[in-house]
Amino acid sequence: MTVHEAAQIVLRDMTSDDVHAAAELSFEQVWPHREEDWAMFLSIGEGVVAELDGKIVGSIIGWRFGDRFASIGLVIVTNAVQGKGVGRQLMEAMLKRFEGRTVMLNATAEGLPLYRKLGFVECGTICQHQAISPAQPLVPLRNGERVRPMGAADGDALERLYTNASGMDRKLILNTFQAEGSTVVLCREHEQTGFAMLRRFGKGWAIAPVVAPDVVGAKALLAHWLGMQTGSFCRIDIAENSELGEWLTEIGLPEVGRVTCMALGPAPVPGDAATVFAIAAQALG
Numbered sequence: 001m002t003v004h005e006a007a008q009i010v011l012r013d014m015t016s017d018d019v020h021a022a023a024e025l026s027f028e029q030v031w032p033h034r035e036e037d038w039a040m041f042l043s044i045g046e047g048v049v050a051e052l053d054g055k056i057v058g059s060i061i062g063w064r065f066g067d068r069f070a071s072i073g074l075v076i077v078t079n080a081v082q083g084k085g086v087g088r089q090l091m092e093a094m095l096k097r098f099e100g101r102t103v104m105l106n107a108t109a110e111g112l113p114l115y116r117k118l119g120f121v122e123c124g125t126i127c128q129h130q131a132i133s134p135a136q137p138l139v140p141l142r143n144g145e146r147v148r149p150m151g152a153a154d155g156d157a158l159e160r161l162y163t164n165a166s167g168m169d170r171k172l173i174l175n176t177f178q179a180e181g182s183t184v185v186l187c188r189e190h191e192q193t194g195f196a197m198l199r200r201f202g203k204g205w206a207i208a209p210v211v212a213p214d215v216v217g218a219k220a221l222l223a224h225w226l227g228m229q230t231g232s233f234c235r236i237d238i239a240e241n242s243e244l245g246e247w248l249t250e251i252g253l254p255e256v257g258r259v260t261c262m263a264l265g266p267a268p269v270p271g272d273a274a275t276v277f278a279i280a281a282q283a284l285g
């Protein structure tokens with residue numbers, strides 16, 4: 001990029017009309033996001049695009065969770081324009097909107113240097129597991145436990161569980177994903193102790209998020225959806241320390257990649273009512 005071109009970079013708000021061009025950016029990176037996935041992410045957040053000569057060459061979307069937290073994702077600069085400061089401009093524009101909040105993101109290896117320079121600190125690893133789901137063995141439930149479809153009366157309990165487990169307000173994600181996909185609830189003696197959501201994403205289906213009291217509960221929830229989706233492409237993004245990685249690989253869903261969780265500001269403090277075993281999406285956290 002020449003000095004002349006750099007001067008022509010214009011940042012502006014992303015609108016729903018930009019979804020097609022923004023999706024082209026992720027296709028170029030061989031990311032799986034469909035236009036529908038972009039539209040959903042934008043509908044619950046706020047985006048900025050970078051334009052050069054009226055053509056979109058960069059993107060970023062951010063999401064607010066309650067008053068104290070936010071996350072950033074879908075940070076992409078088209079290959080031909082990388083390394084010339086556009087990524088930094090997009091990040092600085094979004095961080096300005098989120099001043100006063102802790103900002104979280106999941107960094108690719110390409111993004112890490114930029115985020116480190118902006119002050120983000122590593123706080124974990126997310127492992128991406130995926131494959132065509134093979135037939136699943138049932139995971140035995142413990143006494144008094146069962147997995148059942150979500151009912152209208154479960155909403156508040158699931159919101160409490162997810163918010164407690166993630167340490168931040170997750171109502172927005174819960175409501176949006178519920179409307180888009182299907183949810184099963186893990187119960188013990190009629191009390192909701194976990195849940196797992198299934199929605200269309202990328203090349204197939206994402207089982208996300210998965211919130212459970214322990215790893216046995218998480219396996220039961222995952223096995224439910226994997227069994228239902230036998231023969232379909234399924235993706236799950238788990239925390240490295242979730243103790244699910246080996247099991248997922250054994251049952252036919254190998255790890256295909258990793259991203260680094262990073263935070264700018266004090267990280268959220270999860271409660272002890274449940275644990276987030278699989279995140280909602282790499283972009284959202």
Ligand SMILES: CC(C)(COP(=O)(O)OP(=O)(O)OC[C@H]1O[C@@H](n2cnc3c(N)ncnc32)[C@H](O)[C@@H]1OP(=O)(O)O)[C@@H](O)C(=O)NCCC(=O)NCCS
Binds near residue numbers: 075084085089110113
């Ligand atoms: C990550 C990405 C958005 C960065 O955008 P960009 O426009 O290329 O980045 P910039 O030119 O603004 O560079 C940002 C900073 O990182 C630095 N940087 C980039 N790569 C680096 C490396 N390998 N080592 C050290 N520093 C590096 C640059 O020097 C620059 O620092 P400066 O602002 O202090 O000069 C872009 O590379 C991209 O789209 N990659 C593919 C998609 C992707 O992985 N996105 C991240 C998702 S989390």
